[in-house]
Amino acid sequence: MTDIFYDLETKELLDPNLPDQETAIRTLTMSVGVTWCECHDAQTFRTTAPLIKHLLVHDRIIGFNIVRFDNTVLAWSPDRPARDPLDPDALRVPDSPIELKKLLDQKSFDLLADLEARLGHRVGLAALAEGSLGRQKLATGPQAVVWNRLAVALRERWPLALTNVGDTEGAERVNELGAWFQERLEKYCLQDVLLVKKIFEYGVVNKRVAYIDFEGERRVVKVQWR
Template sequence: MNTIILDLETKFTFDEVGGRDKFESLGISVAGVFDYLTGKYEAIEEKDIAKLEERLQSKPLVIGFNSKKFDMPVLKPYLHFDPSALPQLDIMEEIQNVVGHRIGLEAVAQATLGKGKSGSGLDAIRYFRDGAIDKLKKYCLDDVKVTKEVFEYGCKNKEVFFTSKFGGGRVCVPVNWQMENEEEKKDQLALF
């Protein structure tokens, strides 16, 4: 299955680079990937980002959480092609399209899986600045694992959940995600 789960961590915050439209200035500290072709997780440091670019050239379905509006714009300056052209499933966008507002990965993971993230993006920036690269990689791959588990839960159960911050507890969100089969893979590759 030509599909990956992707999450990026950055070197800087939006405040530090002059605003929410300065994606190209955030810098990648580490990219976390789960590759369904190999069944392996990998943390890729900025200096090795060409390895990620090579994998992306096979045009996998890229699954992420807020990946269209965050990860892809941050990744774009590192690549020789526009990553927004890749086939994508952005879990946050899918949920937002149903409920009408953004929901964080923590709220989805807690309500769907009964467990949450291992920290926040600010923790990742701190790990990077402190030179705690092993902690940074672990944090990023933990997010990849949670995203993967939410995606697979949605494929199997045709629904995911989130905890509403407006009261009302656990909210069900119907989804129509599926694991790619070989025929879909051939169709997807024929598009390019």
């Protein structure tokens, strides 16, 4: 069985005050997605069509909060693989968002959904990483959103404006800075993928994981992951 781990970042933040969260998640756009699997190692995606195709060639998709969040963003993304009769991987992808979501969910093992069912409440990835591995997350979702905005603006808008006024050195610098923010964003996304992988493997081996609760106490949860 081939497993693939994945996580994606979005261009906008989810507004937790909106009454219909499911619909709000459907309108979010991916900025970057990262996968890790033994067969292909780490891969970075800036568009959803190749990411969807890549995920579906694996037997099991593992992530954190993917059923509620990441799979929904992917399934409702207008950028999906073209139906090329010569490409069996593309033909595997259903046309309708509801069908695609169903297929992704069927293949998914979601650590958060599993823990929520056991605990009766949600836990954060940061709390789980700290409790189980003693490790911190590199950044936060809101930081990733700002980094993406900066990377895009620095790459697409300012180099041209500077070139137009004859400042080629400035244009180069701005390009470099944009690339630096892009790299930070992709590194952060990859780190979350690898954290989920480590937590999953920890749970498989130890039959338990731990998280830090709101009072700073370390709490242990038994799991039956394989």
